[in-house]
Amino acid sequence: xxxxxxxxxxxxxxxxxxxxxxxxxxxxxxxxxxxxxxxxxxxxxxxxxxxxxxxxxxxxxxxxxxxxxxxxxxxxxxxxxxxxxxxxxxxxxxxxxxxxxxxxxxxxxxxxxxxxxxxxxxxxxxxxxxxxxxxxxxxxxxxxxxxxxxxxxxxxxxxxxxxxxxxxxxxxxxxxxxxxxxxxxxxxxxxxxxxxxxxxxxxxxxxxx
Ligand code: VGL
Ligand code: ZN
Numbered sequence: 001x002x003x004x005x006x007x008x009x010x011x012x013x014x015x016x017x018x019x020x021x022x023x024x025x026x027x028x029x030x031x032x033x034x035x036x037x038x039x040x041x042x043x044x045x046x047x048x049x050x051x052x053x054x055x056x057x058x059x060x061x062x063x064x065x066x067x068x069x070x071x072x073x074x075x076x077x078x079x080x081x082x083x084x085x086x087x088x089x090x091x092x093x094x095x096x097x098x099x100x101x102x103x104x105x106x107x108x109x110x111x112x113x114x115x116x117x118x119x120x121x122x123x124x125x126x127x128x129x130x131x132x133x134x135x136x137x138x139x140x141x142x143x144x145x146x147x148x149x150x151x152x153x154x155x156x157x158x159x160x161x162x163x164x165x166x167x168x169x170x171x172x173x174x175x176x177x178x179x180x181x182x183x184x185x186x187x188x189x190x191x192x193x194x195x196x197x198x199x200x201x202x203x204x205x206x207x208x209x
Contacts, residue, residue, distance in 0.1 A: 004042040006141040008132075008162075009034060010120060010148030010155050010176075011049050012098050015084040015091035017149075022084040024149045027177045028097070033203055034147055034175060035099040040206065043104060043139055045132065047120035047148075047158065049085035050092060050108035057116040058083045068181060076124055078116060079181075085110070107132045118157035121165065133165050143168045145206060151178035152185040159198045170199045172206050 015021040017028045038044050051057070059067045059080035069080045085092040094100060107130045109117035117123040121133050136144065144167040146159050155176050162169040171193055178186035190200050 004139060004141050005040075005143045005145060006043040006045060006136055006139070007038060007041040008120060008144060008146045008148075008158060009044065009046040009098070009103065010146060010158055011047055011085075011150070012095050012148050013049060013085055013091065014093055014095055015049075017095060020084070021082050021091050022179075024177045024179055027149050028095075030147065030149075030175045030177060031095060031097045037147070037172070037175065037203060037206060038099060038102045041145065043136075043141060044102040045135070046094060046100075046103045046106045047130075047132070047154070048092065048094060048106050048108045049110050049117075049154070050087050051085050051110045052113045053083075053086055054113045055086075055110065055116075056114055057081050057110070073116075074114065074125070076115070078124075087111075105135060107135075118154045119161045120154070120158040121161035124157075133161075136167065141167065143170065145170045145172060147172050147175035149177055151176040152181075152189040153179060156189040156193060159193050160196055163196055163198050168199070169197075170201050170206070172203050173200050174202050 016024045059065050060083055065080055067082050071078050109130050115123045144162045159169050159171050
C-alpha cells in the first residue's frame with residue numbers, strides 16, 4: 001500500500017464557532033479553507049467532541065467552581081469549561097458549512113464522564129483509544145495533516161499524539177484557531193509542537209499530489 005496523506009478535521013462544531021458555548025474567536029474563518037483543502041488529501045477524517053451532560057470537564061458539574069479554573073481530576077490537571085458539545089445537541093453537530101462529503105469517518109471523544117479527551121486519538125490519561133490511530137494505520141497513512149479547533153487544546157494534543165504514534169505530523173496553522181485563555185497560548189502551543197517534531201506549516205505549503 002502506498003503511503004497516504006490524511007487530513008484530520010478537529011472539532012469543527014457549532015459550540016466552538018462564534019455564538020457557541022465555547023466559542024473560539026474567528027473559528028468560522030477556517031471553514032472555507034478547510035473545504036478547499038480537502039481534495040488534496042487521500043483520506044479525510046474528523047473528530048467530534050461528544051460529552052455526556054454529566055461530564056467532569058464542565059464547571060457546572062462542580063459546585064463552587066468557575067469556568068477557567070484548574071482542578072485535579074483522578075490525578076490529572078483539568079481545566080473547567082462551560083457546558084459544551086453535549087451529545088445529540090445542536091452545539092455538538094459538525095458545522096453544516098463544512099463540506100462533509102469526503103469525511104470517511106468521524107471519531108467521537110470525551111464520551112466518558114470521568115475524563116476529558118483533547119486528543120482525537122486518546123483521552124487525556126492515555127487510558128482509552130478512540131480508534132483513530134488504528135484507522136489511519138489500516139489505511140496506510142504515513143503523513144497526518146491537522147486543522148481545526150482549538151489550536152491550544154484539541155489540535156495541539158491531537159498533533160502530539162499523532163507524532164508519538166509515528167506519523168509524520170503537520171499542523172496547518174492558518175487553518176486552526178485557538179482559545180487563547182492567556183494571550184500567548186496559541187504561540188506557546190505551536191512552539192511546543194515544533195519542539196516535539198511536528199511540522200507547523202501554512203495551507204499554501206500543504207502538499208500533496
Ligand atoms: C476543546 C476545550 C474543551 C477543543 C474541547 O476542541 O479544543 N477545548 N473541549
Ligand atoms: Zn470538550
